[in-house]
Amino acid sequence: MILLRLTWLSLLNRKATLLLILASISISVFLLLAVDMVRHQVKDSFSSTVSGTDLVVGARSGQINLLLYSVFRIGNATNNISWQSYQEISKHPKVDWSIPLSLGDSHKGYRVLGTSQTYFTHYRYGKKQNLDFAKGKPFAGLFDVVLGAEVAKALNYKLGDSIVIAHGMGNAALVEHGDKPFVVSGILKPTGTPVDRTLHVSLEAIEAIHVDWKAGTKIPGLNISAEQALGMDLKPKQITAFMLGLKSRLSVFHLQRSINNYRSEPLQAILPGLALQELWQMFSLAEKALMFVSALVALSSFIGLLALMLTSLNERRREMAILRSVGARPMHILLLLVIESSLLTCLSVLFGVALLYLSLGTLSPWIQSEWGFRLIVQPLTLWQWQLLGILMLAGSCVGVIPGIRAYKQSLIDGMAIRL
Template sequence: MLAKLTLASLKARKLMVGLTVFSIAVSMFVLFSVEHLRTEVRANFERAVSGVDLIVGARTSQLNLLLYSVFHIGSPSSNITWHEYQKLADMKQVKWAVPISLGDSHQGFPVVGTTPAYFLHYRYADKQALRFVAGEAFDNPKGMVLGAKVAQQLMYQPEQAVVLAHGTGKVSFTKHSQFPFAVQGILDVTGTPIDQSVFVPIESIDVMHKQGFSNFKRQIINKHASKKSNATTQTAGKADGHAEDNAHSPHDEHASHQDAHNNIQLSAIYLGLTSKISTLQVQRSINTDRQAPMSAILPGVALAELWNLMKGIESSLSLVSSLILLAAMLGMLTMLLASMHERQREIAVLRALGANAFLIVLLIECEALCLALTGCILGYLMTNGAIWLLTDFVQTKFGLLISPLGYSDALIHYTILALGLAGLLALGPALSAYRGALNRGLTAP
């Protein structure tokens, strides 16, 4: 009966109640989505790289190295040579080494130059290996592997010929039209930046650029248009003859054709070590190598630094959403207080029927909690609705895979916070109604 009474009373004040619930829902929506986005971004970053023990790049901050090598955010300050890569790969503690060359893009998707070993050794999320939904890793210089999102977005099929443009933007001044690739494999969805990446053999990037730079004019344009381009300019023009050779010879083994690789510029190297214990030792030996100014980082440590940096932003976002919740709750309080006047009659009737003052308090508390709970549920649904609507956009635009909002501790905490706040704030009008009921008697105003 009490529930029925509460519901009927709320229903009688539809508009006010609706607006209040909506404002609570909006604030819960903000609260939930900020929290969810925070954890999802974190999860996305953390799942992006899991099997790599060390990432090596030209000397730079560990954050910069991590961001450009794994997430394709920012760019390397300078490159490392194939020679360095060889040296690292030959170290006895190193189990495998995968070179990465960045700087180009195709239709807005970053192009990653690497070796077939990449697909063998790279791990994401919980040490999951990369899987091909179609085809296989490239085995010739003109082979190309697409991330799941790229294939879906551009609707490329296996065997399709693709021409890469130079630069990192969507619009490019130069097109390496003489160097078409053929799609050889398409990767399964990983929920990491790999989905947005186009993979080509690392030696082909080098070759491709040299062809482009044989034209002096283009070289000038490139220098001005895209600073992010690989610093291949130094080598351009030097070894045109080699490049022609490279383009036509298969490279299954990078140990062979040593000379052909000498000009290749690398952005980063992923290292897998034979034993975890040697990680710090190897890192130290790379970092202190006087001949080659390189940095080696542990992905986990670099991520921790990133989270540390993000802490301030995260807590200010949380603060703002909490304040929004508070504002919504104050709105509810205003609504309750405004309704108290017209409800004095209602309370008088209930008192006359034998309702004790406690029941009146309960009734108003019930109502406030009812509003808050409905607001929370609505906010939850709104969050999931927004995720459902925007998930594709966010994945294409930011490379973040946002999973639907499910059950989480934070969710329960925020709901309890909202209910607690509602209950606490409603105590004001409830107690004033209680006192009124005791002192005023049954006379309606």
């Protein structure tokens, strides 16, 4: 206890310099933990986006591209799928349910998804959780729209509000379907997935807003009103992709092979789990690079601590001599410096962890609104505790080197400084 008190008083005597080292190590601890926590939570967020879906089917491209645009609403499809092909595959004896997906329009930067009622019945996320409504109900009328939780919150929409969908995706220079406005019929509860950032309408509604369009442009001189569209045949001609749930998971590879060899048009069926693994393999190098950079930052901070302690030894020789004069032994001088570096590291770890949770609590809403990832404030994992343990051990080892040097100096100096 006496050594600990002496160490604390010594640190207070040099607080200006040591505060800089404390800040440096705290930031390195924060970076190391933040990178590890964010990469794990991003993985969990992606993995929980869809569950219970056996196959995702789209136009033939790469399985990662298909996964990104159909599940995560990132990127665009290389081609569409005919409605006839979708119906034929969805009626396969091994298929239990199917969810059609039609993408291509947006509203103020948020994607619009055309689908059917089966989306609200069979779509699962997380640990096979159902989509639940915070308010309202699924679309029933032709121009009803169901909003994801983030869309409703960010744009301050409520039930009964009118919404105009724009042709294409993005925020700028989009042509709006202003003659066919939609009415909010329901708002979904938050899911922490791309569902929160999506507007959901029926497939027939997607056809209705494009009845006077061709090849992505409005037909000059042709104006079909919303009332006229209600009386038209709005059976979809094409969709972007669809999800399948099978009666038995044992038949998933057989049906996948059958779809991949589909003769009517080039299709591709992917297993979401395998596609996600391939996606993580692509990013594994970036993950390792981020962890390596964070480790280098921590290493540089400890090197800075070591340099500071070594350079201050000559200035502290009088302090050591005074301690010797009151009965301190050379071993006590060594322990004093080891305790000093350990105490600094401990304080840095505490401040680093506090900075991490403060940042998570403050920045999580902004990160979710900007990037769509929900960062949850949760306890440190076993691996993260091990990381902190390694940092504490490294901090103690840093104090050994100047401690040994001070030990030798105190043996030479005795109770008087020898220059």
